[in-house]
Amino acid sequence: MRVLKFGGTSVGSADNIRQTASIIKSYQEKYDTTIVVVSAMSGITNALIEAGKKAAQQDETYKEIHTTIETKHLDTIRSLMEVSEQSSLIAQLKVQLNEIDELLHGIFLIKELSKRVLDMLQSYGERMSSLIIATYLTQEGCPAKAEDARKFIRTDQTFGAAKVNQSYTEDAIQTYFAGVDYTPIVTGFCASDHTGETTTLGRGGSDYTAAIIGGALEAEEIEIWTDVDGIMTTDPRIVKDAFSLDQISYEEAMELSHFGAKVIYPPTILPALEKKIPISIRNTFNPAYPGTMICEESGNEELPIKGISSIKEVHLLTLSGSGLIGIPGVSSRLFSALGNANINVILITQASSEHSITLAVLPEFAEDAEEAITNEFSAEIERGKVDIVHVEESLSVIAVVGENMKHTPGISGKFFSALGKNGINVAAIAQGSSELNISVVIKNSDLKKALNALHEKFFEQDLNTIHLYMIGAGLIGSTLLNQIRQQTEFLQNDQKLKIRLAGLANSKLMKLDEKGLDISLSKEELLKDAEPVDVAQFVDRVKAMNMRNSIIVDCTPTMAVVDHYEDILSNSISITTPNKLANSGSLADYKRYQKAANRRGVKFCYETNVGAGLPVISPLNDLKYSGDQILKIEGILSGTLSYIFNSFDGSVPFAEVVRTAQEKGFTEPDPRDDLNGMDVARKILILAREAGYALEPSDVDVENILPQSCLDAQTVDDFYAELESNADFFENRREQAANEGKVLRFIATLENGQASVNLEAVDQSHPFYHLSGSDNMIAFTTKRYLNEPLIIKGPGAGAEVTAAGVFAEVISIGNYLVNG
Ligand SMILES: NC(=O)C1=CN([C@@H]2O[C@H](COP(=O)(O)OP(=O)(O)OC[C@H]3O[C@@H](n4cnc5c(N)ncnc54)[C@H](O)[C@@H]3O)[C@@H](O)[C@H]2O)C=CC1
Ligand SMILES: N[C@@H](CC=O)C(=O)O
Numbered sequence: 001m002r003v004l005k006f007g008g009t010s011v012g013s014a015d016n017i018r019q020t021a022s023i024i025k026s027y028q029e030k031y032d033t034t035i036v037v038v039s040a041m042s043g044i045t046n047a048l049i050e051a052g053k054k055a056a057q058q059d060e061t062y063k064e065i066h067t068t069i070e071t072k073h074l075d076t077i078r079s080l081m082e083v084s085e086q087s088s089l090i091a092q093l094k095v096q097l098n099e100i101d102e103l104l105h106g107i108f109l110i111k112e113l114s115k116r117v118l119d120m121l122q123s124y125g126e127r128m129s130s131l132i133i134a135t136y137l138t139q140e141g142c143p144a145k146a147e148d149a150r151k152f153i154r155t156d157q158t159f160g161a162a163k164v165n166q167s168y169t170e171d172a173i174q175t176y177f178a179g180v181d182y183t184p185i186v187t188g189f190c191a192s193d194h195t196g197e198t199t200t201l202g203r204g205g206s207d208y209t210a211a212i213i214g215g216a217l218e219a220e221e222i223e224i225w226t227d228v229d230g231i232m233t234t235d236p237r238i239v240k241d242a243f244s245l246d247q248i249s250y251e252e253a254m255e256l257s258h259f260g261a262k263v264i265y266p267p268t269i270l271p272a273l274e275k276k277i278p279i280s281i282r283n284t285f286n287p288a289y290p291g292t293m294i295c296e297e298s299g300n301e302e303l304p305i306k307g308i309s310s311i312k313e314v315h316l317l318t319l320s321g322s323g324l325i326g327i328p329g330v331s332s333r334l335f336s337a338l339g340n341a342n343i344n345v346i347l348i349t350q351a352s353s354e355h356s357i358t359l360a361v362l363p364e365f366a367e368d369a370e371e372a373i374t375n376e377f378s379a380e381i382e383r384g385k386v387d388i389v390h391v392e393e394s395l396s397v398i399a400v401v402g403e404n405m406k407h408t409p410g411i412s413g414k415f416f417s418a419l420g421k422n423g424i425n426v427a428a429i430a431q432g433s434s435e436l437n438i439s440v441v442i443k444n445s446d447l448k449k450a451l452n453a454l455h456e457k458f459f460e461q462d463l464n465t466i467h468l469y470m471i472g473a474g475l476i477g478s479t480l481l482n483q484i485r486q487q488t489e490f491l492q493n494d495q496k497l498k499i500r501l502a503g504l505a506n507s508k509l510m511k512l513d514e515k516g517l518d519i520s521l522s523k524e525e526l527l528k529d530a531e532p533v534d535v536a537q538f539v540d541r542v543k544a545m546n547m548r549n550s551i552i553v554d555c556t557p558t559m560a561v562v563d564h565y566e567d568i569l570s571n572s573i574s575i576t577t578p579n580k581l582a583n584s585g586s587l588a589d590y591k592r593y594q595k596a597a598n599r600r601g602v603k604f605c606y607e608t609n610v611g612a613g614l615p616v617i618s619p620l621n622d623l624k625y626s627g628d629q630i631l632k633i634e635g636i637l638s639g640t641l642s643y644i645f646n647s648f649d650g651s652v653p654f655a656e657v658v659r660t661a662q663e664k665g666f667t668e669p670d671p672r673d674d675l676n677g678m679d680v681a682r683k684i685l686i687l688a689r690e691a692g693y694a695l696e697p698s699d700v701d702v703e704n705i706l707p708q709s710c711l712d713a714q715t716v717d718d719f720y721a722e723l724e725s726n727a728d729f730f731e732n733r734r735e736q737a738a739n740e741g742k743v744l745r746f747i748a749t750l751e752n753g754q755a756s757v758n759l760e761a762v763d764q765s766h767p768f769y770h771l772s773g774s775d776n777m778i779a780f781t782t783k784r785y786l787n788e789p790l791i792i793k794g795p796g797a798g799a800e801v802t803a804a805g806v807f808a809e810v811i812s813i814g815n816y817l818v819n820g
């Protein structure tokens with residue numbers, strides 16, 4: 001024996017009724033007895049209530065609502081059945097519609113809508129729908145009969161949410177349905193008291209009716225047919241990848257419902273739970289899908305949690321003060337006061353210091369709760385022993401629920417790390433000792449981010465999404481975009497990382513989209529129809545989007561983004577950048593960024609600041625952290641200058657060699673930043689700081705190798721012209737060195753805390769003599785690498801290697817954010 005319940009949408013139109021009827025038919029073929037419980041057609045219960053209220057307010061438009069109700073039912077009948085078969089059903093419906101009309105007229109006359117009358121009024125919704133469905137089924141060759149639940153569900157007289165007299169009702173149901181040889185189509189939601197007066201069962205009413213009948217008849221299963229595929233892991237409107245669970249336990253279903261998931265109203269489960277009858281949640285419009293089974297066992301051992309539910313808007317009330325410590329009876333007074341005021345408390349926490357008790361309530365209860373507590377503790381408040389009640393608003397509760405959490409270490413670690421890495425502040429925490437749920441209170445502006453981050457962490461271990469925002473789409477930026485494009489599939493398969501480009505900007509345009517820009521497009525197409533750039537606004541928008549696992553990549557050569565670094569990091573957004581300006585400004589700024597990142601537990605990465613893609617900063621830190629002492633750093637730190645002096649053999653003029661270096665993508669956007677030694681000075685400054693020396697930019701001694709006229713040139717083109725007219729200047733220096741068997745090398749040195757940058761002539765014995773191409777070479781002399789320095793060598797500039805260095809950091813930050 002099975003009890004099937006169909007909700008408002010399933011019986012909400014002629015088409016839907018046909019669909020519902022076809023499911024009922026298939027059950028008739030499979031099972032001996034099937035009892036069906038139906039809701040009112042969708043929208044009808046609300047319309048009845050609305051009409052009742054209007055009538056009570058002397059608003060004659062209640063009649064229009066009545067007409068709408070009538071039309072909906074009669075139209076449904078007309079499109080459901082042949083004309084010849086309609087008349088008797090329409091006649092029966094008309095009787096009910098007339099009764100509704102009379103009832104509304106009565107309400108209009110006495111100007112009052114009591115709960116008792118409202119229950120009577122609402123009952124017509126189910127009474128009409130059950131009649132239509134039963135008649136239709138019978139006509140379709142499946143014997144069915146509308147059954148009025150008021151005949152066997154007996155309640156008290158709490159109109160609107162009546163309590164069921166269980167033993168009377170069970171007996172009545174057993175007697176009523178003994179030996180039925182048709183399919184009863186029972187009105188959900190309605191019942192009656194001992195005088196025969198109509199009552200209703202309150203929230204979750206029709207589900208409850210199904211559970212009561214199923215319980216009384218010890219059904220094999222109770223099936224709740226609705227318009228979704230079952231119980232979802234979380235709210236699919238907020239988390240796109242939410243999916244339907246195949247099985248959960250009664251307790252899990254109740255916990256999920258308590259925290260907002262509109263799964264099933266907990267009291268409706270009780271009659272099934274007592275008899276251990278499984279309840280399944282099925283989709284009328286996808287009957288092939290098995291849906292979710294609610295039963296004794298939680299199932300799905302591989303899922304550490306079953307669902308993440310949330311309540312979007314709660315208020316947090318805190319009672320605190322020395323007067324609470326060690327005094328028995330405080331919480332009993334608190335909760336009695338709240339209980340007497342009929343306030344439902346969602347969550348409670350008290351730290352063992354006993355200094356404060358915090359509780360969450362729905363906003364509609366907040367004022368009354370505050371008043372109740374203030375009154376209860378007024379004497380203590382007056383004496384200063386207890387503080388006035390503190391109320392916080394704009395908060396949400398999130399709860400992760402699952403039986404498998406029990407005795408499984410690491411779940412709360414995972415939970416809080418996902419919140420922490422995403423900069424989500426937790427205002428209160430509660431975990432029941434049943435270990436069935438962990439609940440936290442967070443700002444409601446963080447709700448979407450939190451649900452997505454947690455869902456990904458617990459349910460989508462297969463794929464984690466990184467939100468990337470790129471500012472600067474020049475040489476390095478667009479090369480990085482290409483690399484990401486090429487690697488997308490590999491990263492998804494191998495690293496389980498999905499990179500979503502959620503924002504892109506250059507010096508003219510910007511575009512942001514939290515769903516992700518189409519990375520397969522070219523840079524130009526990506527920025528088509530984009531708005532004019534405003535970096536401050538870009539950053540504000542990234543903050544407002546508040547997406548999980550966010551990383552900003554600064555591929556500009558300017559201060560435009562650097563000015564926002566502290567703000568970005570303080571908002572728990574990581575940064576990776578090849579731009580050296582942040583780390584080569586004042587020491588105080590350098591420290592500020594590090595501090596902001598550390599405080600928020602996010603990453604600020606800049607390996608490409610020195611030696612481009614070559615690992616330089618990271619091994620330097622490894623030396624330092626493992627207790628080595630950096631004695632000396634010597635390096636060719638400019639790819640441009642390395643290339644220039646490695647190729648400048650007198651065969652072509654100096655200016656042409658510089659031009660080639662620029663064409664090869666080695667130079668800064670303005671090559672003078674390389675030639676004037678500034679780029680190298682910045683790099684040695686950064687290395688010195690990483691090695692632990694507190695240097696300011698002015699502490700670096702830089703030899704300028706450019707004639708004044710080159711420095712003064714207004715544009716890069718003018719600069720090249722000046723370079724050409726100063727050809728002799730460079731040629732002379734080269735010749736002089738060559739005559740001594742030496743070559744020119746632009747060398748940065750850090751020794752005894754002193755940093756300098758000089759153009760030196762070195763002979764064959766010098767390790768820097770044999771460099772080629774754009775190679776950088778860095779030699780670390782340390783306490784451990786004393787006689788032979790640790791050497792790093794390789795191309796230290798260029799689009800591919802630099803972009804790859806940045807890309808590697810995006811991946812490593814991504815892994816840090818999602819895996820801890
Ligand atoms: N080229 C190389 O080998 C290496 C370059 N770098 C650094 O990489 C960074 C990028 O260099 P490139 O790509 O070569 O420069 P680029 O001049 O080709 O590109 C710069 C990009 O930044 C954008 N931009 C400039 N100012 C902006 C602003 N105020 N707001 C928004 N966007 C702005 C430009 O529109 C352009 O898209 C620089 O900081 C450079 O020092 C670091 C290591 C190696
Ligand atoms: N212009 C720089 C690029 C890398 O930082 C260089 O030439 O090294």
Ligand code: NA
Pocket residue numbers: 607608609610611612613614615616617805
């Ligand atoms: Na590097």
